[in-house]
Amino acid sequence: MATIYEVAKEAGVSPATVSRALNGIPVREDLVERVLAASQLLGYSPNRTARDLRRRSSEVIALIIPDIENPYFTALARGVEDRARDAGYSVMLCNSDEDLEKEADYLRIALTGQTAGVIIAHASAKSALGPLLAQGRAVVAVDRVPEGEQVDSVGVDNVEAGRLATRSLMDAGYRVIACIGGPEDVETARERTAGWRAEAGDRAGLLVVSDYRYEGGRRAMERLLAEGSADAVVATNNLMGAGAITALHDAGMHPMEFGVSVVGGLPFAPSWFEGVRVVDLPARVLGELAASTLLDRIAGADDPPRSVIVPIVAH
Amino acid sequence: MATIYEVAKEAGVSPATVSRALNGIPVREDLVERVLAASQLLGYSPNRTARDLRRRSSEVIALIIPDIENPYFTALARGVEDRARDAGYSVMLCNSDEDLEKEADYLRIALTGQTAGVIIAHASAKSALGPLLAQGRAVVAVDRVPEGEQVDSVGVDNVEAGRLATRSLMDAGYRVIACIGGPEDVETARERTAGWRAEAGDRAGLLVVSDYRYEGGRRAMERLLAEGSADAVVATNNLMGAGAITALHDAGMHPMEFGVSVVGGLPFAPSWFEGVRVVDLPARVLGELAASTLLDRIAGADDPPRSVIVPIVAH
DNA sequence: TTGTATGCGTTATCAT
């Protein structure tokens, strides 16, 4: 790879002039042209590592999500990406796999590498955002909003989501509504379950705590069917909802006879499941807003941490 | 952030000793301990940008995929990620969105930043891998195998996939089998369509060329239904298959009366569509193998480019 | 084994 020195020599100017010409800092017209010609000739493009080292920042933002195979988070990622790209940033997507250790690794990489900022849907409330924040790095929590930390956040009203999902079943005439909950150390899971509880009450055996995954939802549903006391169920996320529907299907039942309401949609499947109620979550918008918030911080906004709640549109 | 100099001073040794102690280069036992204690105390961790600049490499590999919202590619990404992580590398995932310009951006970033290597499922045969290869960077093409380039590649036998999907419908007794093809500048699309053609023949109007996307598959199916000459269809990728099924459903038909065979599966939905035939593609394995291949290259393997074809398991 | 000093490729400071 050609360096800035070679370009300088080729163009007959100093390296400083090359740097300026390429960075939009005023330089005499004809020199700019010589620099451009020389870089073209040598196939030069600046070494980003050196630039980042010198500038102590970069145009990369890290996005850490807990499950890259969950369409909810990929939609969110698209939102982040589109907004970031418009602002000239690229996105490094990291999959923590709901694993605190992997997440810590990626957080460390984001910290020690020169990322301009970090957007994170943390794997657990125990996530170690401390070092990032202490160091003054721009950080935005998305989807999952840490309860203790002083950090910008973008999320939805999960209690309301849980309520809407539940009420939708009640309105349809179902009487005993069970709930498949997510991991207890994930805020969104606790909140959505709380929403269900507020509407449906909480009788023993009606709440099955699972793991936000497809297989977990499936097993939970099997248990509820075996139990036999409910006639409808709220799945607190999309994957568990899919699992529940599968279990229902495998048991030879249709989502009409046993009511199903899911918090969060699955793409490509809107019309396949008549009878399934869906409380859509604005994943992509969450991503866009998180990116906008982060970009503001990077640009130097120093107002106190703000917390954005995106409204849910009921069906 | 603390630097290596501060740690050195705190530990009463030279920066070089700190560097060595931290990188497993022989250093007197008690000095190692002092260095460790000092880094602990100061919360030191090496600046990766500086290290990369000095070493002229890094522990990050870039993975460029054309559609982050396609479960096929996220499964592939998981494969890459798992294998890479085991080897101590982290993965920067980039979404080209089937857009040559975005892809070129990411390729440039991968080139100018110190990535250890690049794994790419290119957006189009026109992708500009040239600069990377010319510069001797490790590159592996996955899923989509460039036809002209001298580069390692990992893919499946797409012609065979197309054949299998078609034959499955023929064996079930369908007579006139249409095909929803993907973009003509994507190798996998051309090959799968070729597989269909080889089995089903190609009569006018039976091939609808689409775009590998959900909506495209939906519209293509609507057209085929309007046309009315076929009694079954091969969708050459998962998303178009989903779109086709939706169109079918919206037209009040079931995948039993109008045969549907899809190349590539959709997750979370195995048992929902009785009657739909699926030729599963080993996306995750593709990712794992691509990562292994890349890691070999990074480690210095200098045998000629190899081309791995992962067998397809028929259902 | 340890320390000193240099260089990785930029950008930014300071003269000019």
Next chain:
DNA sequence: ATGATAACGCATACAA
């Protein structure tokens, strides 16, 4: 506006 040069933080060649 332009050029010489220092500095970003680390790893390593060389000297001790």
